[in-house]
Amino acid sequence: MSDTQSHSAILADRLEGWNRPTAIVPQNEGELLEVAMGPHHPSTHGVFRMDVALDGERVIRLRPVFGYLHRNHEKIAEGISYLASMPYTDRLDYICPITNNWAYALAVEKLTGQAVPERAEYLRVILGELTRYQNHASSIGFLIQEMGASGTPLMYAYREREKILDLFEELTGARMMVNYMRFGGCRVDASQGWLERTRKVVAGLAGFADEFDRLLSTNEILMARTQGVGVLRPELAVNAGVTGPMLRASSVNYDIRKVDGYGIYSRFNFRVPLGDHGDVYDRYMIRVLEMRESIKILEQALKEIQPGPVMDPKAKIRGLRPKAGEAYGRIEAPKGELGFYLISDGGPNPYRYRVRPPSLINLTVLEDMCLGVNVADVVLIFGSVDIVLGEVDR
Amino acid sequence: MKTVEEIKSAIEAAVPGAPVEIAPNPNPALPHSLRVAPECALAVAKFLRDDEELKLDFLSNVTGVDWPESLEAVYHLYSVEKKHGPVIIRMHTVNRTDQVELPSLTPIWRSAEFQEREIFDLYGIVFTGHPDLRRLLMWEGFKDHPMRKDYREPDDFEYEPTAHDEVLKRAQANQAVAAGQKESGAGA
Amino acid sequence: MLGEGILKGMAETAKNFFGSYFSAERLTTVEYPEQRVAPFEAARVFPFLVFDQENRDGGGPEWEAGMRCVACQICEKECPPKCIYIEKSKDKKLDYLGKAQYYPARFDIDISVCMSCQICVEVCPFEAIKMDTEYELSTDDRFGSLLLDREQLAKSNEYYHQIHPTEASAVDTRLAAEKVKADARAKAAAQAATAKAVAIAGEGA
Numbered sequence: 171m172s173d174t175q176s177h178s179a180i181l182a183d184r185l186e187g188w189n190r191p192t193a194i195v196p197q198n199e200g201e202l203l204e205v206a207m208g209p210h211h212p213s214t215h216g217v218f219r220m221d222v223a224l225d226g227e228r229v230i231r232l233r234p235v236f237g238y239l240h241r242n243h244e245k246i247a248e249g250i251s252y253l254a255s256m257p258y259t260d261r262l263d264y265i266c267p268i269t270n271n272w273a274y275a276l277a278v279e280k281l282t283g284q285a286v287p288e289r290a291e292y293l294r295v296i297l298g299e300l301t302r303y304q305n306h307a308s309s310i311g312f313l314i315q316e317m318g319a320s321g322t323p324l325m326y327a328y329r330e331r332e333k334i335l336d337l338f339e340e341l342t343g344a345r346m347m348v349n350y351m352r353f354g355g356c357r358v359d360a361s362q363g364w365l366e367r368t369r370k371v372v373a374g375l376a377g378f379a380d381e382f383d384r385l386l387s388t389n390e391i392l393m394a395r396t397q398g399v400g401v402l403r404p405e406l407a408v409n410a411g412v413t414g415p416m417l418r419a420s421s422v423n424y425d426i427r428k429v430d431g432y433g434i435y436s437r438f439n440f441r442v443p444l445g446d447h448g449d450v451y452d453r454y455m456i457r458v459l460e461m462r463e464s465i466k467i468l469e470q471a472l473k474e475i476q477p478g479p480v481m482d483p484k485a486k487i488r489g490l491r492p493k494a495g496e497a498y499g500r501i502e503a504p505k506g507e508l509g510f511y512l513i514s515d516g517g518p519n520p521y522r523y524r525v526r527p528p529s530l531i532n533l534t535v536l537e538d539m540c541l542g543v544n545v546a547d548v549v550l551i552f553g554s555v556d557i558v559l560g561e562v563d564r
Numbered sequence: 565m566k567t568v569e570e571i572k573s574a575i576e577a578a579v580p581g582a583p584v585e586i587a588p589n590p591n592p593a594l595p596h597s598l599r600v601a602p603e604c605a606l607a608v609a610k611f612l613r614d615d616e617e618l619k620l621d622f623l624s625n626v627t628g629v630d631w632p633e634s635l636e637a638v639y640h641l642y643s644v645e646k647k648h649g650p651v652i653i654r655m656h657t658v659n660r661t662d663q664v665e666l667p668s669l670t671p672i673w674r675s676a677e678f679q680e681r682e683i684f685d686l687y688g689i690v691f692t693g694h695p696d697l698r699r700l701l702m703w704e705g706f707k708d709h710p711m712r713k714d715y716r717e718p719d720d721f722e723y724e725p726t727a728h729d730e731v732l733k734r735a736q737a738n739q740a741v742a743a744g745q746k747e748s749g750a751g752a
Numbered sequence: 753m754l755g756e757g758i759l760k761g762m763a764e765t766a767k768n769f770f771g772s773y774f775s776a777e778r779l780t781t782v783e784y785p786e787q788r789v790a791p792f793e794a795a796r797v798f799p800f801l802v803f804d805q806e807n808r809d810g811g812g813p814e815w816e817a818g819m820r821c822v823a824c825q826i827c828e829k830e831c832p833p834k835c836i837y838i839e840k841s842k843d844k845k846l847d848y849l850g851k852a853q854y855y856p857a858r859f860d861i862d863i864s865v866c867m868s869c870q871i872c873v874e875v876c877p878f879e880a881i882k883m884d885t886e887y888e889l890s891t892d893d894r895f896g897s898l899l900l901d902r903e904q905l906a907k908s909n910e911y912y913h914q915i916h917p918t919e920a921s922a923v924d925t926r927l928a929a930e931k932v933k934a935d936a937r938a939k940a941a942a943q944a945a946t947a948k949a950v951a952i953a954g955e956g957a
Contacts, residue, residue: 237701245711254832257869283593322765329780336792343794343883349869357874358794385764388757408621408644411675424622424644488830488875495591498625498640498650511627511640526625526640530682531675563701725899726837726862728828 202230205545209238213316213549216559220536220548227544232537236530239563247523252278252353252490255523260347262525263561265308268294268301268338269503271351276432277499277510278353282492284485289478290355291434295471296368297338297350298501299464303375304331305504306415306457306464307382313454313553314386317395323386330378333371340364354485365472372468379461387458396450400539400551403448410534414506415460416555419445419452426502437474438467453554491518505529505556525564529557568596571618571651578611579604587654597638597652602666605655606693609672612641612651619643620651623673628683630712634659635689637666639676657689660712668694686711793916796870796883798863801905802912804848815906817845820880822853827872827881835865836872848927849934861905863889864898879923885915 208219217238223231243262247255259274260267272294279286286294308331311324335345341364342348342357350357360368386392402412407420417424425442427435443459445452494516500509506528513522532555540548566574568586575584575598582604587597600608612620620641629636634656642649657664668691670676678700680691685699688709699706708715719734727735772778782789803818823840839858847853872881884907891897913920 237699237703240701242710250832251830253871254830257832257867257871260869261867280594281591326768332780339795340792341794343792343796343870344868347868349871381764385761389761390755390757393757406674409674410677411623411673422644424647429647488826493591495589495594497591497594498652500624507624509625509640511625511638513629522627522629524625524627530678534675534677723895725895726835726860726865728834728837731834 197225197228207545207548208235213553215312215553215557216562218557218559218562220552222540222545222548224545227546228542229540229545229548232540232548234533234536236559236562239559241564243564244523244525248519248521251488251518252492252520253487255520256351257347257349259525260349261560262527262564263503263505263508263529263558264346265558266301266305266504267346267348268297268350269501269508271348272298273499273501273503273508274510275351275353276501277497277512278490278492280497280499281495281512281514282353282490284354285482286355286433287479287482288434289359289476290480292471292475293356293360293480294351294433295435295438296468296475297341299467299471300334300337300368302504303461303464303468304334306461307331307378309504309556310382310386310454310457313450313550313556314392316549316553317392323382326378326381326385330375333374337364337368337371340367352481352485352487353490354487355479355481357481359480365475368468369472372465372472375465375468376462379458379465382458382461387455392454393451395547396454396550396554398447398449399543399547400450400554401448402535402539406535406538407448410538411531412506412535413528414503414532414556415453415456416506416532418442419456420448421445426500426507430500432499432501438470440467450550450554453556457556489518491516496522500526503528505558505561506532508561525561527561527564529555529559529561533557533562566617568598568651572598574615574618575608575611578615579607582608584608595650595652597654600653600655602655602657605653605667605669606672608653609669612653613672618651619645620649621645621673622649623669623675624650626669626676626679626683628687628689628711630660630687631656635664635687637680637683637689639669664688665690665692667692668697670694685709688712791885793918795885796868796873797887798866798868798884798889798900799861799870799872799881799905800884800907801859801902802880802882802909803906804909815903815908816855819855819902819906820847820878821856821859822847822878822880823856823859824877826875826877830871830875832869832871833865833867835862836860837862849931850938856902859902859905861900862898863900864894879927882912882916882919 202223202225204221204223206219206221208214209217214220219235219238221233221235222229243258246258256271256274259270262270278284307327308324311327314323315321338348339345341360342350402416402420404420404422407417408422413424421444423442423444426432428442440463443456443463445456492514494514496511496513498509498511500507507526508528509526511522511524511526512520515521536552536555539551543551572584572586575582583601585599587599589596612618620643622642622644623639624642625640627638629638636654636656638652638654640649641651641653655666657666666689668676668680670680670691671693677695680694681697681700683689684691684697685702686709691697698704702710719738724731724735768778802820803815804820805814805818823838825838825840828836828838837858837860838856841855841857844852844854868883870883873883909920
């Protein structure tokens with residue numbers, strides 16, 4: 171099939187149309203104003219730069235620039251053992267270290283064929299859903315902060331997040347960089363007292379979600395600023411590899427917890443909320459609804475968890491040398507699909523270690539959503555994508 | 565979903581003359597991948613995306629790998645509509661030095677846009693047909709390709725109190741050079 | 753009515769504001785540094801080396817003689833950012849079981865690099881390195897004072913009991929059980945040796 175004519179015909183077919191953003195014609199005369207938003211910027215969720223070309227207030231062109239937080243995680247992982255990469259995965263999406271650990275442990279367990287005991291799976295689900303709750307709470311908090319709410323919803327979200335972080339610290343020893351999952355289970359078992367305290371915290375989470383709803387969801391300023399802004403069409407979302415709440419807000423029903431059913435998620439009864447319009451308001455509402463679904467999963471898991479081992483006693487932690495092969499393990503992280511692709515050559519270090527970063531790939535459509543809108547809306551749209559630079563740049 | 569053999573025969577039926585072979589996973593319990601020749605990769609990709617049974621409309625992950633004789637790009641494909649996957653396709657370059665072109669699959673799946681830019685940045689594979697091939701993570705004007713196995717970091721250690729292995733050797737060499745220069749400077 | 757959502761939100765904010773005068777749950781701040789939150793027992797900041805005050809072999813300062821570390825260098829190999837640097841000694845000293853073991857002539861941890869992952873604690877076979885909870889470590893010397901050497905890292909087993917009581921008791925129980933087993937083995941070996949000697953003497957006579 172090396173016919174050059176059909177090759178270029180395919181390219182011509184796909185380079186126009188909905189695969190690339192349509193150009194916006196500037197209205198006024200004169201040059202475009204080129205502004206670099208970032209990297210030193212209070213609203214860019216980290217060190218991130220957007221080179222926008224403006225016609226007055228409207229965005230004509232937007233180019234994101236990354237790499238300010240590039241720490242070469244993938245190359246470091248090729249030089250250290252599998253166990254030693256685990257604390258580095260904490261630092262990828264630093265707001266949700268548990269899910270990063272889980273995705274990496276899942277990939278290595280696929281590579282080695284390691285089974286995980288049941289109590290460890292329940293603990294993983296409990297911690298994973300707590301992480302999802304606090305991530306959505308802080309993500310909404312930051313979005314509203316960028317809208318000008320001066321931190322009140324953010325601080326309410328952080329008040330709940332503190333309770334969850336206290337639980338993490340009690341169990342794993344650190345609030346954020348938990349280093350908790352191991353290949354074949356979890357590092358430490360949770361005591362009965364910890365489970366009781368978790369049940370108490372979970373009982374209060376529903377009240378906070380209600381408070382958030384009452385505070386924000388019918389707020390006229392929020393609705394006026396976010397409804398109809400930054401619309402993402404479902405076909406473009408799927409084609410651009412967008413995953414997570416952003417995809418579900420564009421009414422595409424794809425949640426890896428339901429599709430792959432990794433771990434024991436098939437045992438829990440929860441729904442997948444879908445948005446209708448794909449705008450910023452839908453992404454906000456999806457996150458609130460997912461917080462409520464997380465509470466449902468937490469209640470079920472805390473009821474069903476049974477005593478038992480949390481680590482397979484024959485599982486090798488130190489000196490793990492998986493047989494040669496490759497595996498791709500992915501989970502539904504709070505930001506999207508977080509995947510780890512590992513190629514092993516039989517040695518103690520991985521031959522290739524790749525992180526599939528949901529935040530970076532969700533940013534593919536940033537330019538599409540931001541063309542023709544005002545600069546103030548760019549900040550909102552960017553905030554609704556919910557990225558974290560540790561993951562984008564690794 | 566079809567097995568790898570069935571997908572291979574479907575591709576060969578739909579895109580005649582396309583050399584597709586099964587690249588077995590060294591660990592037989594894990595999914596195998598399909599190795600596609602770069603010349604017909606676009607046609608194969610279009611078939612995989614548009615075929616009624618496969619409908620692989622979601623490109624999840626594009627990875628670059630550095631092998632001793634060539635560079636490789638690995639694509640993980642899933643289907644959002646049919647909720648199945650993964651189908652893994654791989655393409656090898658001819659060699660690592662001068663013939664490092666591969667066709668870009670960005671016209672078929674837009675999610676390859678940033679990931680192929682990253683592979684160009686870190687491995688040096690040039691994706692022909694990519695709408696905007698620039699460096700992604702390293703700054704413009706950076707010369708080398710960091711993720712290659714033969715990449716040598718610049719020698720700019722300021723203070724390495726607990727150096728090990730490679731770093732220790734290079735730090736000691738730097739210190740010897742600095743001591744030698746100081747001596748010759750003091751002497752002259 | 754236009755503005756109803758905003759008014760509902762304001763009611764929430766008012767409830768939080770006025771409620772913070774009455775309920776502890778709404779007043780969530782702690783006035784650091786006048787008030788401090790007690791750390792959890794499992795909290796971890798940077799590692800330290802444990803020394804026993806009882807099991808000492810030879811003279812020298814207490815921390816050096818009773819240090820449990822035998823310089824096996826497993827923690828150095830497993831440390832992800834490679835922040836531990838160990839130099840083995842040339843001679844040996846007796847540990848608490850009575851076996852002759854090497855000890856670290858040099859044990860440096862660079863705490864500006866350490867990421868508090870506690871893998872060194874997990875892999876140590878001798879319960880020699882544990883996690884400290886001291887976090888107020890600011891200094892103005894960026895290079896030298898963030899490199900902790902053997903003496904700065906050595907802290908007593910009593911201190912370990914203070915910061916991690918449950919863990920320290922479990923470790924002590926484990927070590928005591930090891931000692932009991934080793935003593936029993938030594939006694940059995942001694943009995944077998946004397947029985948053999950008696951048998952040989954009996955044959956000889």
